[in-house]
Every structure is written in C-alpha cells, then in structure tokens.
Amino acid sequence: MSERLPWQTDLWAGLMARVRDKRLPHALLLAGAEGIGKLDFATQLAEGLLCQSPHDDGSACDQCHACGLLAGGSHPDFRHVGPPEDKSVIPIDTIRAVGEFFALTSQYNGRQVIIVHPAEAMSPSAANSLLKTLEEPTSGALLILVCSRPSQLLATIRSRCQQVNFALPEPAQAVAWLCERLPGDGDAEALLALAEGAPLAALRLNEEGGLAARQSLVRQWAGLLVGREDPLAVAAQWKPWGLAHSLRWLSSWVTDLIRLKSAGSDAAISNKDLGAQLQKIAERLDLRVLYAFLDQLTEYGRLMANNLNEQLALEDLMIVWQRGAQIITRKEIRQA
Ligand SMILES: [Zn+2]
Numbered sequence: 001m002s003e004r005l006p007w008q009t010d011l012w013a014g015l016m017a018r019v020r021d022k023r024l025p026h027a028l029l030l031a032g033a034e035g036i037g038k039l040d041f042a043t044q045l046a047e048g049l050l051c052q053s054p055h056d057d058g059s060a061c062d063q064c065h066a067c068g069l070l071a072g073g074s075h076p077d078f079r080h081v082g083p084p085e086d087k088s089v090i091p092i093d094t095i096r097a098v099g100e101f102f103a104l105t106s107q108y109n110g111r112q113v114i115i116v117h118p119a120e121a122m123s124p125s126a127a128n129s130l131l132k133t134l135e136e137p138t139s140g141a142l143l144i145l146v147c148s149r150p151s152q153l154l155a156t157i158r159s160r161c162q163q164v165n166f167a168l169p170e171p172a173q174a175v176a177w178l179c180e181r182l183p184g185d186g187d188a189e190a191l192l193a194l195a196e197g198a199p200l201a202a203l204r205l206n207e208e209g210g211l212a213a214r215q216s217l218v219r220q221w222a223g224l225l226v227g228r229e230d231p232l233a234v235a236a237q238w239k240p241w242g243l244a245h246s247l248r249w250l251s252s253w254v255t256d257l258i259r260l261k262s263a264g265s266d267a268a269i270s271n272k273d274l275g276a277q278l279q280k281i282a283e284r285l286d287l288r289v290l291y292a293f294l295d296q297l298t299e300y301g302r303l304m305a306n307n308l309n310e311q312l313a314l315e316d317l318m319i320v321w322q323r324g325a326q327i328i329t330r331k332e333i334r335q336a
Pocket residue numbers: 051052053054060061062063064065066067
C-alpha cells in the first residue's frame with residue numbers, strides 16, 4: 001500500500017465522508033497537475049473500497065484476502081486501464097472492455113473499481129465508448145478517471161463525473177516531504193522549482209538525473225545553433241522526457257532567453273542552474289527568432305490534444321530551432 005501524501009489528507013477525509021453517507025458517485029474525475037500524487041490517491045481509494053475490513057479512516061487493512069488479491073494484481077473486481085506499452089493512446093478496445101467489466105457481477109463486497117489513467121490519452125472513439133458506460137451506471141461500480149489536462153476530455157464526459165480538484169501542495173510542505181526522500185546532496189528547492197511545484201515529479205526528476213540531464217540537453221540545444229549537433233539526434237535525447245515535459249522546459253528556456261535579451265545579464269531568470277549556457281545562447285540569437293520559436297512551442301502545446309506523434313514533433317522543433325537561427329544569421333550577413 002502506498003503512503004497517504006500529507007497534502008491529500010483533507011481530500012481523503014472528504015471522500016470518505018461521502019462513502020460513509022453512501023453519496024459516492026459512480027464516476028470520479030481526479031484532476032490536477034502532473035506529479036502531485038493523483039494516481040496514488042486513486043489506487044488507495046480503490047484499495048480502501050475493495051478491502052473487506054478497512055481501517056476507521058477508510059484505508060485498506062493490507063491483511064485481508066481482498067487486499068492480498070489487489071497487491072498481487074489479481075483482484076477480479078479491479079482494473080487499471082492505460083495506454084498499451086510503448087503507446088501514448090488508450091484505444092477503443094481497452095475502453096470497451098471497461099463496459100464489459102462493469103457488466104460482470106462483483107465477486108467480493110459488491111464493488112467494482114476501474115482506474116483510467118491518464119484519461120486524456122483516450123482516443124476520440126475510446127472516449128465516446130466510455131460515454132456510453134457513463135450513461136448506464138451499474139450499482140456498486142466506480143470509475144476513477146485520473147487526468148492532468150481535464151480540458152482535453154469531452155465536455156460530456158466531464159459533466160458525467162464528479163470532479164475532485166487536486167491543488168499543488170504548499171511549497172514548505174512540498175520541500176519538507178522532498179527533503180525526507182532525497183539523498184544527502186539533493187537540492188529540494190531547485191528540483192521543486194523545475195517540477196513546477198509538483199513533489200512527485202521533482203522526486204522523479206532527481207531519480208532520472210534531471211539536473212545533470214538538463215545541462216546536457218541545453219548544451220546540445222546550443223550545439224544545434226552552430227551546426228555541431230544533428231537535430232534528429234538531439235530530438236532522440238529529449239524523447240524520454242515526453243513532449244509535454246519538453247515543451248514546458250523549452251518554453252521556460254526561451255522565456256529566459258527573451259528576458260536576458262531584453263534586460264541583459266542581470267535579468268531575473270527561472271532556470272538559474274542553466275544561467276551561463278543561456279547567456280551564451282542569448283548573445284548569439286535575435287529576439288525575432290526567440291519569439292517565433294516560442295510561438296511554435298505554444299502551437300505544439302495546442303496540437304497535443306490531437307494525439308501528436310511525439311517523436312516527429314520533437315524532431316520538427318529541433319529542425320525549426322536550428323533553421324531559425326540560420327535564417328537570421330544569413331540575413332545579418334547579407335545586411336552587413
Ligand atoms: Zn483489507
């Protein structure tokens with residue numbers, strides 16, 4: 001059983017009060033930023049509801065037969081649904097199986113629970129199929145949608161779920177939680193800033209060597225401008241971070257470059273760990289290139305709702321970045 005995160009205690013108590021009063025809806029939408037523990041919460045909720053002798057606070061006992069089945073991944077009344085391995089989209093067949101699952105009879109205490117995560121990864125046809133399931137709720141069934149970008153869900157799905165909003169934890173609470181889990185030299189505040197205040201994302205960043213990886217990514221990104229790097233090879237280095245994460249980092253770097261260009265080397269920048277590298281890039285580039293690239297990043301952010309091919313998107317961004325710089329350089333040569 002995973003730990004209850006300290007910033008989720010009020011949300012937990014609120015939901016458990018609904019369980020006690022038999023006011024739990026048949027579909028919940030857990031919404032909030034990535035990396036703050038929504039999936040942990042959903043899992044604990046499923047465990048608590050399926051447990052045969054839960055604690056007074058509603059959490060699972062971790063001892064009973066149902067808890068054993070859940071821990072072993074073989075509880076017949078529970079499913080966790082997501083994209084197939086190496087894919088980013090949840091296909092319609094997976095969601096059809098959700099409907100078929102709820103049509104079965106509960107094997108244990110009358111409840112059936114399905115977690116769909118990340119819910120925004122459902123293909124349009126999968127989302128429509130889920131809508132049918134939501135329109136015909138079965139008794140004892142609970143569908144938990146876990147979602148970082150609820151605006152990408154069909155409005156008709158959102159309106160059929162009770163939305164539970166997860167806020168970012170207070171910075172002091174997040175830093176304290178992170179400090180307890182980082183090895184000795186981990187810089188909790190820097191990691192938390194990079195993860196935009198999301199503690200689990202900050203921890204993951206540290207485990208993946210995030211601070212060191214950023215140094216290497218920014219060096220390669222700068223290398224594109226002088227033709228030292230190949231855009232496709234650079235895009236491959238970004239791929240493990242995912243497009244959403246990459247867009248956030250790149251947007252934040254370009255915003256810092258614009259600040260450095262506009263206010264000089266004393267500008268207050270967000271990516272303090274990359275200050276020296278960003279300063280060098282800023283000296284090389286024109287503001288027009290930076291604004292044009294920022295527009296491109298925003299456009300890709302908007303297109304993400306359409307299940308983009310992430311690798312192609314990253315490759316295109318790196319080519320645009322390299323080409324934009326070249327166009328400006330050539331113009332400047334001609335003007336000289
Ligand atoms: Zn139990």
